Amino acid sequence: MGAIYQKYGLTDESSFERFFKSNYHLALLVALRYVKSEQIADDIVQEVFVALWQKRDELTIRTSLKSYLLNMVRNRSLNYLRDEKQMDEITESAVPAELIDDPNDDFxxxxxxxxxxxxxxxxxxxxxxxxxxxxxxxxxxxxxxxxxxxxxxxxxxxxxxxxxxxxxxxxxxxxxxxxxxxxxxxx
Missing domain, CATH: 1.10.10.10 (Winged helix-like DNA-binding domain superfamily/Winged helix DNA-binding domain)
Known part of the structure; x- marks a missing residue:
């Protein structure tokens, strides 16, 4: 188990599951800010949680784990839009510049x-x-x-x-x- 996960008390699958349950809804809201489909947002959030678990020994997190999670969700959502060539659908009101530029955004x-x-x-x-x-x-x-x-x-x-x-x-x-x-x- 990575030291970073021990720092946040996520020492086993059940503690990670509690982290998932307590942060899933918030992560989904972040994804929905960018992608308008609840199914796609849910897929993105699931992928992020899986990636967090699979890369738990390799991660270096300088912020809180929750902020790291939400930034991952935001980045994956933006990547999805870019990959689907839907970036033109993003307006300034949907993605304020300070959200993209501020790595310390607390959502x-x-x-x-x-x-x-x-x-x-x-x-x-x-x-x-x-x-x-x-x-x-x-x-x-x-x-x-x-x-x-x-x-x-x-x-x-x-x-x-x-x-x-x-x-x-x-x-x-x-x-x-x-x-x-x-x-x-x-x-």
Whole structure:
């Protein structure tokens, strides 16, 4: 086992599998930023994880393993587009220059999306259903009330609970992000 993997606590297949499970969704979001097909993005992410495992004894990682993984996903996605001669489909809005040029990009937008998704998934069942109808289906409170056979006041209450719980879950993320940023600057 490579020393780099021991540094990150990935000493066996089960620990690598935990790393895979905790970072797969974020890696998929990074790939989807470039390639618009979920199947192709999934293939790219799978290839990257396989390559990380197969080359574990040869790698030299100067950043965190997570950043290295996400940079690999970004590079493989761009390579896919180049190989498929689809680079002309990439616009500046799809791939901001700072993402290509900055090797220390921490992919905070995708990570935030993962935290938001997790916060929504952790909502109570009824609250989650109401929230998803409002934001994913773009239904009004009246339409949600009609769909779920509930009163409009119940929908308002459920949305209030959802907002409060999501804000609470995300406040911990932003607090950690803020304290991490502050510690980095202080050094």
């Amino acid at each position: 905070s937008q995708e990570e935030l999306a993962v935290h938001i998704t997790k916060a929504i998934d952790e909502l109570p069942a009824q609250c989650k259903k109401v929230f998803q109808l409002a934001y994913h289906e773009r239904l009004t409170y009246n339409e949600i009330a009609s769909t779920l056979n509930l009163s409009k006041n119940t929908i308002k209450t459920q949305m209030g609970i959802a907002y409060k719980m999501i804000r609470f879950k995300l406040s911990a993320y932003f607090l950690n992000l803020f304290s991490f940023s502050f510690r980095r600057r202080k050094k």
